[in-house]
Amino acid sequence: SSEDLIIDPTLVFATFTGSSSDNWGFTSTYDNDGNFYAGSIVLGTNWGGGSFGNSANYPTTGGSYQTSFSGFVDVAISKFSSDGTTLLYSTYLGGNQMEEPHSLICDDQKNLIIMGATSSTDFPVTSGAYQSSFGGGVYISYLDGLEWWNGSDIFITKLNASGNALIGSTFLGGSSNDGLALDASLNYNYADHARGEVMLDNNNDIYIASSTQSSNFPTTGSAHSQSLSGNIDGIVSKLSSNLDVLIWSTYIGGSSSDAAYSIRVDTLNNQTVICGGTVSSDIGATSGAINQINPGGTDGYVAT
Numbered sequence: 260s261s262e263d264l265i266i267d268p269t270l271v272f273a274t275f276t277g278s279s280s281d282n283w284g285f286t287s288t289y290d291n292d293g294n295f296y297a298g299s300i301v302l303g304t305n306w307g308g309g310s311f312g313n314s315a316n317y318p319t320t321g322g323s324y325q326t327s328f329s330g331f332v333d334v335a336i337s338k339f340s341s342d343g344t345t346l347l348y349s350t351y352l353g354g355n356q357m358e359e360p361h362s363l364i365c366d367d368q369k370n371l372i373i374m375g376a377t378s379s380t381d382f383p384v385t386s387g388a389y390q391s392s393f394g395g396g397v398y399i400s401y402l403d404g405l406e407w408w409n410g411s412d413i414f415i416t417k418l419n420a421s422g423n424a425l426i427g428s429t430f431l432g433g434s435s436n437d438g439l440a441l442d443a444s445l446n447y448n449y450a451d452h453a454r455g456e457v458m459l460d461n462n463n464d465i466y467i468a469s470s471t472q473s474s475n476f477p478t479t480g481s482a483h484s485q486s487l488s489g490n491i492d493g494i495v496s497k498l499s500s501n502l503d504v505l506i507w508s509t510y511i512g513g514s515s516s517d518a519a520y521s522i523r524v525d526t527l528n529n530q531t532v533i534c535g536g537t538v539s540s541d542i543g544a545t546s547g548a549i550n551q552i553n554p555g556g557t558d559g560y561v562a563t
Contacts, residue, residue: 271341271342271343272295272339272342272343272344273343274339274343276297276299276318276337276346276349277299277301277317277318278301278314278315278316278317278318279316280301280302280303280314281301281302282299282300282301282302282317282335283299283300283302284297284298284299285298285299285300285359285360285361285375285450285453286298286360286361286362286363287363288363288364288365288371289365290365290369291365291367291369292341292369293341294338294339294340294341294347294369295338295339295340295341295343296336296337296338296339296363296365296371297335297336297337297339298334298335298336298360298363298373298375299334299335299337299360300332300333300334300335300358300359300360301314301317301328301332301333301334301335301351302314302332303328303330303331303332303333314328314333315327315328317335317349317351318337318346318349319349319350319351320346320347320348320349320350320422322421322423323348323349323350323422323423324350324352324418324422324423324424324425325350325351325352325353325383326350326351327351328351329351329353329354329355329379330353330354330355330356330357330379331355331356331357331378331406331408332353332356332357332358332359332405333351333352333353333358334351334352334353334358334359334360334373334375335349335350335351335352336349336350336351336352336360336363336371336373336418336422337349337350338371338422347422348421348422348423349422350418350422352373352383352416352418353377353379353382353383354377354379354380354381354382354383355379355380355381356377356378356379356380356407356408356409357377357378357379357405357406357407357408357411358375358376358377358378358379358382358414359375359376359377359453360373360374360375361374361375361376361438361453361454361455361456361469362374362375362455362456362457362467363457364457364458364459366459366463366500367463368420369420370417370418370419370420370426371417371418371420371422372415372416372417372418372457372459372465373414373415373416373417373418373457374413374414374415374416374455374456374457374467374469375413375414375438375453375455376407376411376412376413376414376437376438376439376453377393377411377412377413377414377430377438378396378407378408378409378410378411378412379393379409380392380393380409382412382414382428382430383416383425383428384428384429384430385425385426385427385428385429385502387501387503388427388428388429388430388502388503389429389431389477389498389499389502389503389504389505390429390430390431390432390477391429391430392430393409393412393430393432394412394430394432394433394434394437394473395409395410395412395432395433395434395435396409396410396411396412396432396434396435396436396437396472396473397410397435397436398410399411399436399439399441401439401441401452407436407439410435410436411432411436411437411438411439412430412431412432412437412438413430413431413432413437413438413455413467413469413471414428414429414430414431414438415427415428415429415431415457415465415467415498415502416428416429416502417465417500417501417502426501427500427501427502427503428502429498429502429503431467431477431496431498431505432471432473432476432477433471433473433474433475433476433477434473434474434475435471435472435473435474436471436472436473437469437470437471437472437473437476437494438455438469438470438471439452439453439470440452440453440454440455440470440491440518440536441472441491442490442491442516442518444515444516444538444557445491445516445517445518445536445538445557447557454518454520454521455467455468455469455470455519455520456468456520456521456522457522458522458523458524459524460524460526460529461526461529462500462529463500464497464498464499464500464506464529465497465498465499465500465502466495466496466497466498466522466524466531467494467495467496467498467522468493468494468495468519468520468521468522468533468535469493469494469518469519470491470492470493470494470517470518470519471487471491471492471494471510472487472490472491472492473487474486474487476494476508476510477496477505477508478508478509478510479505479506479507479508479509481507482507482508482509482510483509483510483511484509484510484511484512485509485510486510487510487512488510488512488513488514488517488539488541489512489513489514489515489516489517489539490515490516491512491516491517491518492510492511492512492517493510493511493512493517493518493519493533493535494508494509494510494511494519495508495509495511495519495522495531495533496508496509497531511533511535511542511543511562512537512539512542513537513539513540513541513542513543514539514540514541515537515538515539515540516537516538516539517535517536517537517538517539517542517560518535518536518537519533519534519535520533520534520535520536521533521534521535530563531563532561532562532563533561533562533563534559534560534561534562535559535560536557536558536559536560537557537558537559537560538556538557538558542560544560
């Protein structure tokens with residue numbers, strides 16, 4: 260082969276970023292110029308019932324979309340130059356309650372798409388968004404005092420290349436908890452509850468893989484499954500590039516607990532491939548599959 264083999268990649272840059280309150284990193288991505296995007300959370304001063312530093316001093320940049328901390332826990336999005344020497348933009352994203360960013364991806368125009376979960380009824384959505392109102396859910400206390408007072412919905416937000424405006428932003432969820440795989444059988448590692456992914460196709464339509472406990476999660480008539488099958492199901496949804504149309508959406512799961520963790524889109528025909536975790540013996544394996552039954556316990560699955 261004429262290709263170079265790199266055994267020991269070079270560390271291009273490493274940097275701290277954060278405020279004097281706690282900040283936890285969740286996800287990252289890059290654009291075509293090699294710029295780096297970091298998605299984290301900023302914990303408020305009232306998190307856990309005590310004082311944990313100043314959440315208002317996360318390093319945001321002038322003119323960015325949201326320069327002020329909004330609530331209990333906010334998302335923070337920071338864009339660095341490819342060599343890490345310049346903070347190109349940095350912004351909060353959130354409402355008056357709890358948010359987490361679970362996945363990021365950039366399109367060819369360097370717009371950033373963020374997918375995560377929110378408990379804020381006032382999370383910022385755009386005019387014409389597919390779902391402009393918070394769907395609901397039940398209170399969750401999870402991991403070191405992180406509290407979802409209103410339950411949880413999925414959010415998908417498209418931030419422009421300058422980081423100063425939303426191109427689109429929508430809730431996606433039903434009347435129970437969405438966007439969190441809160442089931443002990445699916446949680447073996449730290450932050451397994453926050454697994455999920457956002458991807459794009461050639462038309463910049465937006466695909467997400469996540470989880471739901473809502474029996475009325477938004478699905479479409481052509482869906483593989485329009486019914487919640489167990490305690491928690493995976494979901495796969497495709498939305499328009501401006502997040503104003505739900506093109507298709509489906510549950511995926513059996514009669515026990517299931518979650519969708521990752522998604523890829525075939526660029527030739529926009530066919531989707533997903534993977535996740537399952538405890539169900541009846542998730543719907545196809546004839547000729549390598550394993551048509553769950554061998555036991557929690558297994559992985561791959562579907563297309």
